[in-house]
Amino acid sequence: MIDIQQNSSLSLLQNLGFWKEGEKIRSATVPGESNMNLVLRIETNQGSYILKQAKSYVRKYPQIPAPISRIEIEYQFLKQLDSDPFLASLSPKVLHYDAQNHLMLLEDLGEGSDFLSLYGGNRQLKNAEIKHLVDYLNHLHQLGITNFPATGSMRVLNHEHIFNYPFLEENGFDLDNIQPGLQEASMLYKTDTELKQRIQALGDRYLADGKVLMHGDFYPGSWLQVDSGIKIIDPEFGGLGDAEFDLGVFLAHLDLSAQAEDLGEQVRKDYHLPVDWTLVQQYRGVEILRRLIGIAQLPVSLSLDAKKTLLARARTYLFT
Numbered sequence: 001m002i003d004i005q006q007n008s009s010l011s012l013l014q015n016l017g018f019w020k021e022g023e024k025i026r027s028a029t030v031p032g033e034s035n036m037n038l039v040l041r042i043e044t045n046q047g048s049y050i051l052k053q054a055k056s057y058v059r060k061y062p063q064i065p066a067p068i069s070r071i072e073i074e075y076q077f078l079k080q081l082d083s084d085p086f087l088a089s090l091s092p093k094v095l096h097y098d099a100q101n102h103l104m105l106l107e108d109l110g111e112g113s114d115f116l117s118l119y120g121g122n123r124q125l126k127n128a129e130i131k132h133l134v135d136y137l138n139h140l141h142q143l144g145i146t147n148f149p150a151t152g153s154m155r156v157l158n159h160e161h162i163f164n165y166p167f168l169e170e171n172g173f174d175l176d177n178i179q180p181g182l183q184e185a186s187m188l189y190k191t192d193t194e195l196k197q198r199i200q201a202l203g204d205r206y207l208a209d210g211k212v213l214m215h216g217d218f219y220p221g222s223w224l225q226v227d228s229g230i231k232i233i234d235p236e237f238g239g240l241g242d243a244e245f246d247l248g249v250f251l252a253h254l255d256l257s258a259q260a261e262d263l264g265e266q267v268r269k270d271y272h273l274p275v276d277w278t279l280v281q282q283y284r285g286v287e288i289l290r291r292l293i294g295i296a297q298l299p300v301s302l303s304l305d306a307k308k309t310l311l312a313r314a315r316t317y318l319f320t
Contacts, residue, residue: 248283
């Protein structure tokens with residue numbers, strides 16, 4: 001396998017065999033932070049592209065192994081969107097896929113930024129933005145996909161970091177390094193037998209294939225603002241699952257970024273497909289918990305007391 005690194009020479013990239021006749025690479029830069037994969041913006045004399053390569057580990061946390069097959073999941077997911085013009089317009093087109101080298105060349109959607117700045121507490125999403133994001137889920141969840149590549153290995157990885165690791169009493173991750181007092185606050189949930197049983201049951205459901213094509217990581221880091229509007233990227237955790245999972249994650253991140261309460265109500269109003277809202281709330285609760293006391297931390301600007309309040313609310317979501 002060709003192993004591309006962030007500082008790979010242009011000659012290595014030039015020899016990948018993706019390029020048109022006479023096309024020469026001028027530069028390769030990092031377009032933004034990527035948690036899972038190597039991502040480069042490739043500028044040539046004929047255009048601009050996004051190159052992604054999966055490795056056998058998580059890019060942000062190299063000590064965590066990750067299925068290298070995730071690039072195929074993303075490829076298959078993006079190809080499914082071609083059948084819906086609305087969805088296709090919100091995601092990058094696949095220009096070339098190299099299964100042997102776990103590489104994908106994508107359309108460059110242009111300079112932009114994700115929505116991670118929401119966690120700073122200084123920005124509120126607009127109603128039109130919420131409607132746009134919900135419309136994506138409406139279209140995605142009614143695609144009618146019944147045949148999708150097995151996503152078990154990626155599902156197991158995500159399951160570990162959502163439903164198990166954050167709730168281990170001794171997991172080697174000292175939350176006081178994130179915020180003093182958070183480790184002690186987390187123990188209320190790590191020692192809650194009834195809560196952990198509820199989370200285990202929910203995790204078992206998550207591991208089973210569901211009925212709709214879900215994005216699998218529908219949070220502000222997967223929303224990209226470019227000149228032409230909000231685009232949706234990084235579906236490597238996608239696959240057949242519960243629509244409720246995408247909705248629960250969506251709502252959880254409205255909570256984590258201190259968005260107005262009425263925006264959550266708007267999500268319920270604008271989502272038009274049949275759904276179990278009790279299950280949505282349960283997924284919402286576990287996503288909040290794992291983001292506050294697990295390893296997948298976010299740049300949230302919440303005080304310790306605010307986190308304690310949100311953790312307590314998350315627990316109530318799991319028992320609705």
